Amino acid sequence: MRHHDIAVIPGDGIGTEVMPEALRVLEAVGARHDIRFGLRHFDWSCETYRRTGRMMPEDGIDRLREHDAILLGAVGAPGVPDHVSLWGLLIPIRREFDQYVNLRPVRLLPGITPPLRDVGPGDIDFWVVRENTEGEYSQLGGRQAEGTPSEMVLQVAAFTRRGTDRILRYAFDFARRLGRSHVTSATKSNGIFHSMPYWDERFHAIAAEYPGIEVDQYHIDILAARFVMSPQRFDVVVGSNLFGDILSDLGPGVTGTIAVAPSGNINPEREHPSMFEPVHGSAPDIMGKGIANPIGQIWSAAMMLDHLGEEQAAADVMRAIETVLGSGDAPLTPDLGGTATTTDLGAAIAEAV
Amino acid sequence: MRHHDIAVIPGDGIGTEVMPEALRVLEAVGARHDIRFGLRHFDWSCETYRRTGRMMPEDGIDRLREHDAILLGAVGAPGVPDHVSLWGLLIPIRREFDQYVNLRPVRLLPGITPPLRDVGPGDIDFWVVRENTEGEYSQLGGRQAEGTPSEMVLQVAAFTRRGTDRILRYAFDFARRLGRSHVTSATKSNGIFHSMPYWDERFHAIAAEYPGIEVDQYHIDILAARFVMSPQRFDVVVGSNLFGDILSDLGPGVTGTIAVAPSGNINPEREHPSMFEPVHGSAPDIMGKGIANPIGQIWSAAMMLDHLGEEQAAADVMRAIETVLGSGDAPLTPDLGGTATTTDLGAAIAEAV
Numbered sequence: 001m002r003h004h005d006i007a008v009i010p011g012d013g014i015g016t017e018v019m020p021e022a023l024r025v026l027e028a029v030g031a032r033h034d035i036r037f038g039l040r041h042f043d044w045s046c047e048t049y050r051r052t053g054r055m056m057p058e059d060g061i062d063r064l065r066e067h068d069a070i071l072l073g074a075v076g077a078p079g080v081p082d083h084v085s086l087w088g089l090l091i092p093i094r095r096e097f098d099q100y101v102n103l104r105p106v107r108l109l110p111g112i113t114p115p116l117r118d119v120g121p122g123d124i125d126f127w128v129v130r131e132n133t134e135g136e137y138s139q140l141g142g143r144q145a146e147g148t149p150s151e152m153v154l155q156v157a158a159f160t161r162r163g164t165d166r167i168l169r170y171a172f173d174f175a176r177r178l179g180r181s182h183v184t185s186a187t188k189s190n191g192i193f194h195s196m197p198y199w200d201e202r203f204h205a206i207a208a209e210y211p212g213i214e215v216d217q218y219h220i221d222i223l224a225a226r227f228v229m230s231p232q233r234f235d236v237v238v239g240s241n242l243f244g245d246i247l248s249d250l251g252p253g254v255t256g257t258i259a260v261a262p263s264g265n266i267n268p269e270r271e272h273p274s275m276f277e278p279v280h281g282s283a284p285d286i287m288g289k290g291i292a293n294p295i296g297q298i299w300s301a302a303m304m305l306d307h308l309g310e311e312q313a314a315a316d317v318m319r320a321i322e323t324v325l326g327s328g329d330a331p332l333t334p335d336l337g338g339t340a341t342t343t344d345l346g347a348a349i350a351e352a353v
Numbered sequence: 354m355r356h357h358d359i360a361v362i363p364g365d366g367i368g369t370e371v372m373p374e375a376l377r378v379l380e381a382v383g384a385r386h387d388i389r390f391g392l393r394h395f396d397w398s399c400e401t402y403r404r405t406g407r408m409m410p411e412d413g414i415d416r417l418r419e420h421d422a423i424l425l426g427a428v429g430a431p432g433v434p435d436h437v438s439l440w441g442l443l444i445p446i447r448r449e450f451d452q453y454v455n456l457r458p459v460r461l462l463p464g465i466t467p468p469l470r471d472v473g474p475g476d477i478d479f480w481v482v483r484e485n486t487e488g489e490y491s492q493l494g495g496r497q498a499e500g501t502p503s504e505m506v507l508q509v510a511a512f513t514r515r516g517t518d519r520i521l522r523y524a525f526d527f528a529r530r531l532g533r534s535h536v537t538s539a540t541k542s543n544g545i546f547h548s549m550p551y552w553d554e555r556f557h558a559i560a561a562e563y564p565g566i567e568v569d570q571y572h573i574d575i576l577a578a579r580f581v582m583s584p585q586r587f588d589v590v591v592g593s594n595l596f597g598d599i600l601s602d603l604g605p606g607v608t609g610t611i612a613v614a615p616s617g618n619i620n621p622e623r624e625h626p627s628m629f630e631p632v633h634g635s636a637p638d639i640m641g642k643g644i645a646n647p648i649g650q651i652w653s654a655a656m657m658l659d660h661l662g663e664e665q666a667a668a669d670v671m672r673a674i675e676t677v678l679g680s681g682d683a684p685l686t687p688d689l690g691g692t693a694t695t696t697d698l699g700a701a702i703a704e705a706v
């Protein structure tokens with residue numbers, strides 16, 4: 001029996017509602033594959049912040065460190081500014097554990113009608129690889145002449161050779177691992193004067209190490225348009241922290257899967273735990289109703305299994321999700337046009353496993 | 354007879370092919386409305402750069418200054434890096450003439466099938482108002498330790514009170530002028546630590562000056578997804594230089610109009626000439642074939658007419674474009690599924706005027 005220690009942080013809002021369903025599915029798939037999960041729960045959230053002035057305790061990072069992976073729900077609550085809640089939990093975890101890859105699938109799922117015409121299952125199936133620790137997400141900068149007409153705010157993006165090269169290499173290695181032959185770079189070297197020409201330079205340097213892989217690059221503006229106009233043609237798309245963030249919401253927007261898409265915050269060297277979380281937020285508007293769609297959390301758990309080396313278990317969970325969605329009589333939550341609860345849908349997927 | 358002096362810069366690639374069609378349409382509409390255009394041509398381009406080492410002569414800005422407006426084709430050619438060609442012509446013009454508004458319509462046109470299912474003419478009709486002179490498009494920053502493993506590039510975005518407030522005010526004034534009641538702000542205050550919380554702060558301050566207008570704001574990642582999932586719900590969307598750039602390509606991508614969308618680079622105070630240009634680039638791949646779609650250039654000329662106070666003439670040009678596209682037997686260029694030439698389509702629109 002294999003054993004994995006998982007830190008479970010449900011977080012805020014619907015995070016606390018969808019997490020139990022992911023754990024239910026993990027239990028089911030663990031039973032089938034002889035995997036034991038040691039789960040430790042952490043109630044860190046905006047609630048914690050209101051009580052203690054911190055999103056997580058001072059030794060939070062250390063308490064997470066001993067786990068094999070982290071499963072996160074969602075963070076954020078009305079009244080707590082995003083740049084407080086996120087920079088107090090999500091972003092420090094990404095950085096302290098050097099989770100420099102943010103990985104998100106863009107895939108049509110059975111039973112989900114995408115907003116695009118003329119596309120069907122299998123037509124859109126690619127990954128966005130996002131740099132997750134530096135670039136535009138930076139605390140460098142500040143404000144001067146506050147409150148006066150001369151007020152000015154500077155925001156500094158920082159791109160290091162190390163940070164740029166390693167995400168680009170990951171994208172190429174990942175394409176190879178998937179057996180895909182095409183890597184696309186998101187750039188904006190026609191407008192962003194220093195950082196993006198540098199990004200292009202490194203992209204070409206790293207691409208030269210992977211002669212079997214075809215490359216192209218698009219400015220982020222036209223690339224965003226191409227996600228809508230011809231999403232069929234991508235395999236792996238690599239972008240900076242900000243561009244990757246945009247593309248990895250836009251992609252699931254195009255496939256109609258934004259409410260169910262997962263993400264991995266990955267430390268590929270496995271020196272630190274990686275973290276898996278749905279793309280959706282804490283959705284305060286529907287919290288407490290028990291109708292949140294748990295698939296994003298469950299799919300995130302599947303990505304976590306894959307990362308832990310449990311490829312077979314991961315594939316089973318994905319198959320269960322697709323079977324339930326494609327069955328025609330699944331208990332669907334309201335966002336998918338049904339009337340089922342979070343628990344109904346979670347139980348159906350656990351059952352299908 | 355009213356008179357307007359127009360500086361005409363066809364630029365590179367298909368810019369030189371579509372410009373004559375816009376001028377043909379201007380002539381037709383001028384004849385109808387008793388408007389005389391004084392046209393002065395400038396051959397500034399990457400060709401000029403190759404010959405002289407400059408995209409435009411040293412006194413280029415001064416030579417443009419005396420005109421009422423500038424009609425630009427497209428700039429860019431293979432072998433000339435974008436950040437050279439654009440920062441040597443397009444961007445200095447935007448800045449020297451304080452064209453701090455970049456304005457772009459997102460609109461379904463008759464006869465053009467959008468990539469989205471379930472939308473029809475009239476369903477999508479909004480404007481992106483983009484800050485056009487500061488923000489993320491900045492020459493501030495640089496590189497250190499070039500060529501070493503410690504290499505690092507900093508890119509600084511600068512947001513001033515003046516620059517931020519005036520674009521936000523323009524968006525609200527513009528919404529009022531259109532009789533629209535809803536302004537949406539593009540932000541990323543959950544990830545971009547200094548500049549975007551500041552942007553939000555100013556958005557709320559300026560919104561308070563326009564009590565009749567409903568506001569909302571979305572982070573750029575989810576906003577991009579919403580452009581695809583529910584483009585019907587926008588009236589005016591305002592964003593920083595970079596976010597506006599992305600959204601104003603994504604919008605026309607969603608409506609299928611990217612090859613025909615126009616843009617205005619506007620100095621609202623009319624202290625300097627404003628500049629109008631199609632969204633498409635110089636398209637080296639199809640240049641010289643005479644098959645480029647001239648509608649983006651013609652629509653840009655319509656926006657120019659509107660800016661010059663020739664609202665009636667502008668409306669006539671738009672009506673001509675829509676009549677031709679909707680007629681069912683128009684001479685369409687290959688990008689629209691036809692076999693006509695640039696000239697055929699331009700002539701048909703001039704005729705319809």
Ligand SMILES: CC(C)[C@H](C(=O)O)[C@@H](O)C(=O)O
Nearest residue numbers: 190191221439443444598632
């Ligand atoms: C060509 C480039 C510098 C430009 C921009 O990003 O501003 C273009 O994309 C545009 O939107 O006009």
Ligand SMILES: CC(C)[C@H](C(=O)O)[C@@H](O)C(=O)O
Nearest residue numbers: 086090091245279543544574
């Ligand atoms: C919540 C926010 C900071 C975050 C980001 O922009 O990284 C989110 O959009 C994501 O993609 O995980």
